[in-house]
Amino acid sequence: MNILKKIQLPTGILTWITLIAGVWLVFNVPDDFQQGGAVKILYIHVPSAKMALLSYLVVTVASILHLWKRSETADILAEAATSVGAAFTAMTLASGSIWGKPMWGTWWAWDARLTSMLVLLILFKGLMVLRHSLDDPVKGARATAILAIIGAVDLPIIHYSVVWWRTLHQPPSLSAGSNAGIHIAGPLLTPLLILTVAFMLLTLYMTTVKARQIEARRRLDALETARMHADE
Amino acid sequence: MNDYTPYVAAVYVLAIAIFGGYTFRWRASWKKLQKQLDDHEQGIP
Numbered sequence: 001m002n003i004l005k006k007i008q009l010p011t012g013i014l015t016w017i018t019l020i021a022g023v024w025l026v027f028n029v030p031d032d033f034q035q036g037g038a039v040k041i042l043y044i045h046v047p048s049a050k051m052a053l054l055s056y057l058v059v060t061v062a063s064i065l066h067l068w069k070r071s072e073t074a075d076i077l078a079e080a081a082t083s084v085g086a087a088f089t090a091m092t093l094a095s096g097s098i099w100g101k102p103m104w105g106t107w108w109a110w111d112a113r114l115t116s117m118l119v120l121l122i123l124f125k126g127l128m129v130l131r132h133s134l135d136d137p138v139k140g141a142r143a144t145a146i147l148a149i150i151g152a153v154d155l156p157i158i159h160y161s162v163v164w165w166r167t168l169h170q171p172p173s174l175s176a177g178s179n180a181g182i183h184i185a186g187p188l189l190t191p192l193l194i195l196t197v198a199f200m201l202l203t204l205y206m207t208t209v210k211a212r213q214i215e216a217r218r219r220l221d222a223l224e225t226a227r228m229h230a231d232e
Numbered sequence: 233m234n235d236y237t238p239y240v241a242a243v244y245v246l247a248i249a250i251f252g253g254y255t256f257r258w259r260a261s262w263k264k265l266q267k268q269l270d271d272h273e274q275g276i277p
Contacts, residue, residue, distance in 0.1 A: 037236040041243045087254050095243045209258045216265035
């Protein structure tokens, strides 16, 4: 876990630089001809959604590693990425809802994309509750890892929801392939790409901070348990 | 053209509150835990 200590400060600095650059661009590029100023919301919404999915992918991979290698480092990473992912998912849903009110005339619709993202938030919260609901932390970690792996089925559902179903939600904003997704003009694409990078760094930074907090808490719990047994 | 400023402002304020708030909270918790660990190493109850 020493690597977390080494990367935290440089990641934090880079996050600030890219966030400031991205937000400055957001407020200095033209508005969208259809959405007007509301397009500025999407510069937060789209990167948040990407990071929510990336975080769950990290949780899934870390959970597999934990079950396979019995790695506590992987379990700490899974727990950290769960908290970070929940924050990004909440931001995605909130920013999407605030964008949807002036654009769609509604705060919410039971659309495939929105519903599957809500399921993702419930999954993140469920993972947190399950881990702490079992008295034995080892069993809690195993049960959480199993649930995380099962819940990973939501990731392709979220990603392909706008392709598989006729949805209110627009097709992907950023996609591989020239015919996929929406064509975004250059001046509007640049801040989106910069903020996506900024949010990746933010995700890494927040995961680092949370992982160090979790590791410190586990070390303290272990010391206190050892002290209790020594006193007996 | 409609004025979307309140909606845009709400999203950016919410982003600062959520991401800034959680990061601050986790850092503060980590520092408190680290102090307790340091005290334990030095034998301070």
